[in-house]
Amino acid sequence: MSSYTQESAVTVLGLGPMGRALAGTLLDAGVRTTVWNRTPGRDRDLVERGAAGAGSVVEAVAASGLVVVCVVNYDAADAVLRREEVTAALKGRTVVNLTADTPDRARDTAAWAAEHGIGYLDGAIMTPAASIGTPGAVFLYSGPEEVYRRHKPVLGTWGGTHTHLGEEVGRAAAYDIALLDIFWTAMAGYAHALAVAQAEGISPRELAPFAKGIGAILPPIFEEGAEDMAAGTFSGEGNPITSAVSSMAHIVHTSERHGIDAGVMRAAEGLARRVVGLGHGADGFLRVADVLGRQARVGGTRE
Ligand SMILES: NC(=O)c1ccc[n+]([C@@H]2O[C@H](COP(=O)([O-])OP(=O)(O)OC[C@H]3O[C@@H](n4cnc5c(N)ncnc54)[C@H](OP(=O)(O)O)[C@@H]3O)[C@@H](O)[C@H]2O)c1
Numbered sequence: 001m002s003s004y005t006q007e008s009a010v011t012v013l014g015l016g017p018m019g020r021a022l023a024g025t026l027l028d029a030g031v032r033t034t035v036w037n038r039t040p041g042r043d044r045d046l047v048e049r050g051a052a053g054a055g056s057v058v059e060a061v062a063a064s065g066l067v068v069v070c071v072v073n074y075d076a077a078d079a080v081l082r083r084e085e086v087t088a089a090l091k092g093r094t095v096v097n098l099t100a101d102t103p104d105r106a107r108d109t110a111a112w113a114a115e116h117g118i119g120y121l122d123g124a125i126m127t128p129a130a131s132i133g134t135p136g137a138v139f140l141y142s143g144p145e146e147v148y149r150r151h152k153p154v155l156g157t158w159g160g161t162h163t164h165l166g167e168e169v170g171r172a173a174a175y176d177i178a179l180l181d182i183f184w185t186a187m188a189g190y191a192h193a194l195a196v197a198q199a200e201g202i203s204p205r206e207l208a209p210f211a212k213g214i215g216a217i218l219p220p221i222f223e224e225g226a227e228d229m230a231a232g233t234f235s236g237e238g239n240p241i242t243s244a245v246s247s248m249a250h251i252v253h254t255s256e257r258h259g260i261d262a263g264v265m266r267a268a269e270g271l272a273r274r275v276v277g278l279g280h281g282a283d284g285f286l287r288v289a290d291v292l293g294r295q296a297r298v299g300g301t302r303e
Contacts, residue, residue, distance in 0.1 A: 008154045009034070009064040013057065013080055014071035015042040018125060021132035022070060022098070022158060027051055028133065029157035036060035061089040066151055070098045074105040087116050094119035094147055096155070102177065103170030110143065110169040119147050122169050124176035133159045142171035188264045192255070199258035225286050236284040244285050245272045
């Protein structure tokens with residue numbers, strides 16, 4: 001069974017799909033685990049598997065040196081943590097907050113923790129609940145290196161890869177935002193593509209193998225794009241942004257001919273047209289990132 005000491009005892013606050021997966025994997029690893037959830041009863045199967053079900057947040061916090069928080073957002077995390085009696089109970093313990101939210105909220109929570117003598121590590125989980133305990137799980141952390149190192153063995157029971165991104169506590173949330181930016185815009189594109197394809201008589205099953213092929217084009221683009229950005233070249237050789245504008249216009253027209261809202265593609269096409277209008281038509285599509293960044297630096301006004 002356990003190779004963990006009492007100090008490795010972990011409390012999990014929040015038993016949504018992710019909190020349950022985290023707590024279940026800790027139990028599988030033999031870690032002494034205490035669980036709490038706002039709505040009672042969600043701990044039943046975990047308790048049957050050996051978890052201690054706490055009747056209150058204070059009781060849950062008192063049971064372990066390490067308190068993992070995994071609720072819907074930081075408003076919910078604040079509602080759980082930032083009550084006088086809970087804050088007092090957390091003093092001298094460590095909170096690992098795996099709740100997703102913005103970098104600013106992470107920094108604000110870290111400041112609150114520091115003010116109250118609470119160790120604090122912010123984290124982001126980049127893979128679904130089903131990945132927890134498997135080699136596919138991906139965890140990102142930021143905050144004090146020493147805190148990360150101290151708790152790494154027990155965090156490691158969740159399987160997969162664990163990366164400490166640095167002491168600046170907003171970094172894990174910043175990576176989360178950037179990576180989910182890719183994910184949700186891709187998902188919006190996929191959902192829109194399914195609607196347009198179906199309107200053209202193509203079933204999702206028929207499209208799937210080719211959709212996978214399009215997805216496979218992206219990973220090398222991420223690496224080449226990073227080099228391009230670093231070098232400031234934005235090479236459009238073989239695929240200038242003028243050609244991308246034309247391709248996107250075909251999607252908008254086909255979509256709208258079927259009465260399907262093309263808002264997502266219109267937004268992308270608008271960005272590309274703006275870049276062409278600034279004289280970068282021969283560059284590649286990632287010149288968009290450069291222009292967006294430059295416009296933000298001059299206060300959001302358009303060049
Ligand atoms: N599920 C995934 O695959 C996945 C993947 C990566 C990251 N994440 C992140 O992990 C976090 C948890 O996600 P989840 O999937 O487990 O479920 P979720 O639906 O995002 O959150 C549900 C949990 O939040 C609690 N909650 C909501 N409002 C609350 C409040 N005001 N006070 C106290 N607790 C509150 C719920 O308690 P009740 O049961 O009482 O409602 C429940 O425990 C989120 O930040 C999510 O973005 C999830």
